[in-house]
Amino acid sequence: MMQAASFCLKHLKLVLLPLLLFVAFKSYSQNIPLINAFAHNDYWHKRPLYDALDNGYTHIEADIYLRHGKLVVAHLLPLFKRHRTLERLYLDPLAAYINGSNGQAPHMVYPVMLMIDIKSEANKTYAALSAVLEKYKSILSGYEDGVFIQRQITIVITGHKPFEILKSQQNRLAFIDEDLLKVQQDTLATNVYQTASCKYSKIINWNGNGIFPSLQKKRLCHYVDMAHRYGKKVRLWASPENPAVWNELLDCGVDLINTDKLPELKNFLTRRIAFSANVK
Numbered sequence: 001m002m003q004a005a006s007f008c009l010k011h012l013k014l015v016l017l018p019l020l021l022f023v024a025f026k027s028y029s030q031n032i033p034l035i036n037a038f039a040h041n042d043y044w045h046k047r048p049l050y051d052a053l054d055n056g057y058t059h060i061e062a063d064i065y066l067r068h069g070k071l072v073v074a075h076l077l078p079l080f081k082r083h084r085t086l087e088r089l090y091l092d093p094l095a096a097y098i099n100g101s102n103g104q105a106p107h108m109v110y111p112v113m114l115m116i117d118i119k120s121e122a123n124k125t126y127a128a129l130s131a132v133l134e135k136y137k138s139i140l141s142g143y144e145d146g147v148f149i150q151r152q153i154t155i156v157i158t159g160h161k162p163f164e165i166l167k168s169q170q171n172r173l174a175f176i177d178e179d180l181l182k183v184q185q186d187t188l189a190t191n192v193y194q195t196a197s198c199k200y201s202k203i204i205n206w207n208g209n210g211i212f213p214s215l216q217k218k219r220l221c222h223y224v225d226m227a228h229r230y231g232k233k234v235r236l237w238a239s240p241e242n243p244a245v246w247n248e249l250l251d252c253g254v255d256l257i258n259t260d261k262l263p264e265l266k267n268f269l270t271r272r273i274a275f276s277a278n279v280k
Contacts, residue, residue: 208244
C-alpha cells in the first residue's frame with residue numbers, strides 16, 4: 001500500500017510540474033513588457049492599439065494621411081475612412097489609459113513609443129500633427145528649450161519626414177526616425193532622432209534558411225554599433241517573419257523587431273527571455 005501511494009505521488013508530481021511551468025510561463029508572458037517588439041499593425045488589425053498593448057508591446061506604429069484637415073489612419077489612400085483619425089484610434093485611448101478614465105485595468109508599461117508614418121506631404125501633415133499633439137502635451141515627451149523631457153508617450157515620425165522644420169524648433173513634441181544607412185552623416189542633431197531604421201533588404205538578403213552569411217552579419221553589426229554610438233534604437237522593416245531571423249537580429253543588437261504577427265513574436269521573445277534568465 002505504501003509503495004502504491006509513493007508511486008501515485010511521483011506520477012502526480014510528473015503531471016503537476018509541467019502544468020505549473022505552463023501556468024507560470026503564461027502569467028509571465030502576459031505581464032512582461034516587450035521592449036524589443038515593434039507592432040507594425042495599424043492596417044492589419046481591427047484593434048491596432050489594443051492588440052499591441054494587450055500583447056505587451058511598447059513600440060507601436062500608425063500610418064497617417066492628411067485628408068480635409070484630419071489626420072486619418074490608413075496604409076493606403078483613405079477614401080472611406082475619415083472617422084479613423086489618429087486621435088480617435090491612438091491618442092485618446094492612450095490618454096485614457098494614462099489618466100485612468102477608460103475604466104479598464106492598465107495594459108501599458110511606460111514609456112511607449114508611438115511611431116507615426118506620414119504618408120502625405122511632410123510639412124503640411126506635420127503642421128496639422130503639431131496642433132493635435134499640443135492637446136496631449138502633458139503625456140508626450142518633448143524637446144523644450146533645448147532639453148529632452150521624458151513623459152509616458154514619445155512620438156517619432158517616419159515616412160515623409162519634415163527634417164528642416166524639426167531641426168529648427170526649440171520646442172516640439174515629436175522626433176524623427178533616421179535612415180539607418182545615413183546614421184554617420186548627421187551626428188549633430190542628437191535631439192532630433194530617437195531611432196534609426198531602414199528596409200531589411202538594404203542590408204541583408206538572408207531569409208532565415210541555413211547559416212547567416214558572415215559578411216552580412218558584420219555589415220549589420222557595423223550599422224547597429226554606429227547607431228548605438230549616437231543613442232538611437234535600430235529597427236529593420238519588411239524583415240522575414242521567422243524565429244531564425246529574429247534571433248540573429250537580436251544577437252546583432254537590433255533593438256526593435258518589426259512585425260505584423262503580434263502573438264508569434266510575443267511568444268518568441270518571452271521564451272528567449274525565459275531561456276536567458278535560466279542560463280544566468
